Amino acid sequence: xxxxxxxxxxxxxxxxxxxxxxxxxxxxxxxxxxxxxxxxxxxxxxxxxxxxxxxxxxxxxxxxxxxxxxxxxxxxxxxxxxxxxxxxxxxxxxxxxxxxxxxxxxxxxxxxxxxxxxxxxxxxxxxxxxxxxxxxxxxxxxxxxxxxxxxxxxxxxxxxxxxxxxxxxxxxxxxxxxxxxxxxxxxxxxxxxxxxxxxxxxxxxxxxxxxxxxxxxxxxxxxxxxxxxxxxxxxxxxxxxxxxxxxxxxxxxxxxxxxxxxxxxxxxxxxxxxxxxxxxxxxxxxxxxxxxxxxxxxxxxxxxxxxxxxxxxxxxxxxxxxxxxxxxxxxxxxxxxxxxxxxxxx
Amino acid sequence: xxxxxxxxxxxxxxxxxxxxxxxxxxxxxxxxxxxxxxxxxxxxxxxxxxxxxxxxxxxxxxxxxxxxxxxxxxxxxxxxxxxxxxxxxxxxxxxxxxxxxxxxxxxxxxxxxxxxxxxxxxxxxxxxxxxxxxxxxxxxxxxxxxxxxxxxxxxxxxxxxxxxxxxxxxxxxxxxxxxxxxxxxxxxxxxxxxxxxxxxxxxxxxxxxxxxxxxxxxxxxxxxxxxxxxxxxxxxxxxxxxxxxxxxxxxxxxxxxxxxxxxxxxxxxxxxxxxxxxxxxxxxxxxxxxxxxxxxxxxxxxxxxxxxxxxxxxxxxxxxxx
Ligand SMILES: Nc1ncnc2c1ncn2[C@@H]1O[C@H](COP(=O)(O)OP(=O)(O)O)[C@@H](O)[C@H]1O
Ligand SMILES: [Mg+2]
Numbered sequence: 001x002x003x004x005x006x007x008x009x010x011x012x013x014x015x016x017x018x019x020x021x022x023x024x025x026x027x028x029x030x031x032x033x034x035x036x037x038x039x040x041x042x043x044x045x046x047x048x049x050x051x052x053x054x055x056x057x058x059x060x061x062x063x064x065x066x067x068x069x070x071x072x073x074x075x076x077x078x079x080x081x082x083x084x085x086x087x088x089x090x091x092x093x094x095x096x097x098x099x100x101x102x103x104x105x106x107x108x109x110x111x112x113x114x115x116x117x118x119x120x121x122x123x124x125x126x127x128x129x130x131x132x133x134x135x136x137x138x139x140x141x142x143x144x145x146x147x148x149x150x151x152x153x154x155x156x157x158x159x160x161x162x163x164x165x166x167x168x169x170x171x172x173x174x175x176x177x178x179x180x181x182x183x184x185x186x187x188x189x190x191x192x193x194x195x196x197x198x199x200x201x202x203x204x205x206x207x208x209x210x211x212x213x214x215x216x217x218x219x220x221x222x223x224x225x226x227x228x229x230x231x232x233x234x235x236x237x238x239x240x241x242x243x244x245x246x247x248x249x250x251x252x253x254x255x256x257x258x259x260x261x262x263x264x265x266x267x268x269x270x271x272x273x274x275x276x277x278x279x280x281x282x283x284x285x286x287x288x289x290x291x292x293x294x295x296x297x298x299x300x301x302x303x304x305x306x307x308x309x310x311x312x313x314x315x316x317x318x319x320x321x322x323x324x325x326x327x328x329x330x331x332x333x334x335x336x337x338x339x340x341x342x343x344x345x346x
Numbered sequence: 347x348x349x350x351x352x353x354x355x356x357x358x359x360x361x362x363x364x365x366x367x368x369x370x371x372x373x374x375x376x377x378x379x380x381x382x383x384x385x386x387x388x389x390x391x392x393x394x395x396x397x398x399x400x401x402x403x404x405x406x407x408x409x410x411x412x413x414x415x416x417x418x419x420x421x422x423x424x425x426x427x428x429x430x431x432x433x434x435x436x437x438x439x440x441x442x443x444x445x446x447x448x449x450x451x452x453x454x455x456x457x458x459x460x461x462x463x464x465x466x467x468x469x470x471x472x473x474x475x476x477x478x479x480x481x482x483x484x485x486x487x488x489x490x491x492x493x494x495x496x497x498x499x500x501x502x503x504x505x506x507x508x509x510x511x512x513x514x515x516x517x518x519x520x521x522x523x524x525x526x527x528x529x530x531x532x533x534x535x536x537x538x539x540x541x542x543x544x545x546x547x548x549x550x551x552x553x554x555x556x557x558x559x560x561x562x563x564x565x566x567x568x569x570x571x572x573x574x575x576x577x578x579x580x581x582x583x584x585x586x587x588x589x590x591x592x593x594x595x596x597x598x599x600x601x602x603x604x605x606x607x608x609x610x611x612x613x614x615x616x617x618x619x620x621x622x623x624x625x626x627x628x629x630x631x632x633x634x635x636x637x638x639x640x641x642x643x644x645x646x647x648x649x650x651x652x653x654x655x656x657x658x659x660x661x662x663x664x665x666x667x668x
Contacts, residue, residue: 244445248509251400251440252460253432262459266450342493343449 121298140233192295281329383560454490
């Protein structure tokens with residue numbers, strides 16, 4: 001008989017039917033996850049409205065504090081806030097992202113303000129997460145594969161120290177040593193900001209200059225995330241070590257490195273991948289402390305300034321954005337887990 | 347030349363709590379196409395013996411003695427040579443059927459993996475061979491696309507058997523392949539295994555604590571206790587007419603339904619097998635042995651040939667013969 005099969009097996013009629021059934025289960029699963037996400041979003045939107053209206057203080061008074069605001073603006077603000085609460089709620093629910101009240105600190109529409117700060121944060125936190133996940137996972141795999149070995153002892157000691165260090169403190173230390181200059185090291189990096197005055201981000205010099213400004217805050221965040229990722233990855237790899245399927249793989253004649261790469265890592269990667277994807281939600285939130293230490297003009301620094309006010313309209317918008325980002329990242333992590341782990345897949 | 351020859355194999359696990367001599371001087375021979383059963387309670391060193399053959403023991407284990415597979419000295423090989431022998435010459439069906447397969451890889455991929463490693467063949471050929479192997483163990487070829495968790499325990503064990511056959515090895519070591527399965531499925535898997543042995547003429551070491559299963563499946567049986575062989579011989583005679591008191595207890599531990607002799611002579615064995623790190627003196631079986639006499643506590647015992655291809659390590663038995 002000629003071998004006509006390409007790939008494993010041919011689908012019989014029954015197999016095809018079960019394929020359809022599986023796909024129906026799959027769409028059900030995806031819809032359930034998405035539905036859960038949407039419900040959470042809705043809750044957050046509603047909660048966000050009431051949270052900021054329950055806070056004490058007079059927003060108009062804050063708005064006017066220490067400055068002479070345009071009386072027309074003030075009247076408009078007062079009128080907006082004096083409308084009945086249900087009336088305000090209906091307007092808000094129609095479009096939670098509408099520009100209604102300006103930021104009291106910056107006297108600018110809040111979403112425009114957030115839009116300006118989004119890119120620096122994505123640049124900083126995004127770069128750090130990508131670097132940290134690559135390096136952290138690599139360290140975790142190597143350390144976990146031979147626990148108690150030299151690499152493990154050194155790297156685990158190092159990552160544990162990093163992990164237990166407050167990130168703003170690490171930021172300050174790096175800032176003092178490498179930006180201000182200490183222990184005979186001259187200040188190599190700028191102490192803050194994202195670009196030197198007079199340069200535009202569009203030019204090559206501007207890009208290089210931004211990279212130079214990015215180095216220290218990004219290093220700080222990378223070290224912080226890396227510590228977490230590598231410790232979790234290491235623990236997952238150690239968990240797999242005694243598993244029977246690894247002995248099977250060795251018995252088949254695989255190289256030790258292939259046993260690790262083809263069998264242990266795909267299993268151990270599951271928890272770490274979930275964590276990384278959940279952290280992606282915080283990309284948008286920025287890293288409040290690190291951005292503040294390095295005066296990095298991102299959403300973290302913006303939130304810090306808004307809290308100091310407090311700048312309630314800005315905070316309300318920022319909370320909404322952060323919640324959305326975290327919820328979307330969570331749903332993505334759930335779906336990704338199901339994609340990576342056949343046991344979770346319907 | 348025998349397929350597998352083991353001489354004076356000793357395996358000791360070194361640990362912080364002291365050394366554990368799990369295998370203490372085992373000799374055995376498997377001829378090509380022959381099936382050898384190894385019986386014994388849990389903890390007597392069966393799995394250690396099995397994994398030593400392919401040098402799969404953890405680093406904490408020291409191995410001495412000789413293991414010759416097709417006249418090649420396994421213990422003298424470099425790791426590269428060992429890897430070339432693994433699965434191509436001898437494959438193992440592991441005890442943990444439930445966990446022996448990688449949960450995130452399709453079973454077809456896992457069956458095909460050793461073929462891809464050891465033979466230089468196209469992926470089309472690999473998948474058609476995988477399909478053939480699955481059919482050989484009575485599974486539809488389409489199951490190649492399944493993940494382990496989508497299969498039942500019996501199906502998974504068949505996948506393990508198919509995987510063991512992938513590179514057409516000379517020797518298969520099946521370490522309690524049916525232990526975790528319920529009786530019906532156990533019988534099915536056993537039948538698959540027996541048929542394949544008959545068809546392919548592969549040599550088999552079948553490890554089990556169930557002497558009746560071994561009697562049914564194997565040509566010869568070796569009974570192991572506390573890291574040593576205490577009796578070897580043709581499988582039927584060991585089961586129906588055991589010489590060593592321990593074999594007798596094992597044979598009686600699985601009563602045959604409908605056989606009145608077993609009903610009136612319940613052969614429950616008192617106590618637990620000794621921990622290899624703390625073995626009794628003399629014959630290691632004497633604390634549990636109903637026939638033990640004073641010399642058994644002090645005098646070491648060795649396997650003594652007793653005719654008809656049988657050997658036993660028991661003073662009471664050899665004294666009766668001598
Ligand atoms: N990796 C190990 N380290 C230390 N002791 C072990 C190890 N594996 C097995 N042992 C000990 O060796 C003895 C024999 O174990 P094993 O070969 O698994 O027996 P069996 O397969 O007959 O149940 C047991 O006492 C067990 O506790
Ligand atoms: Mg065992």
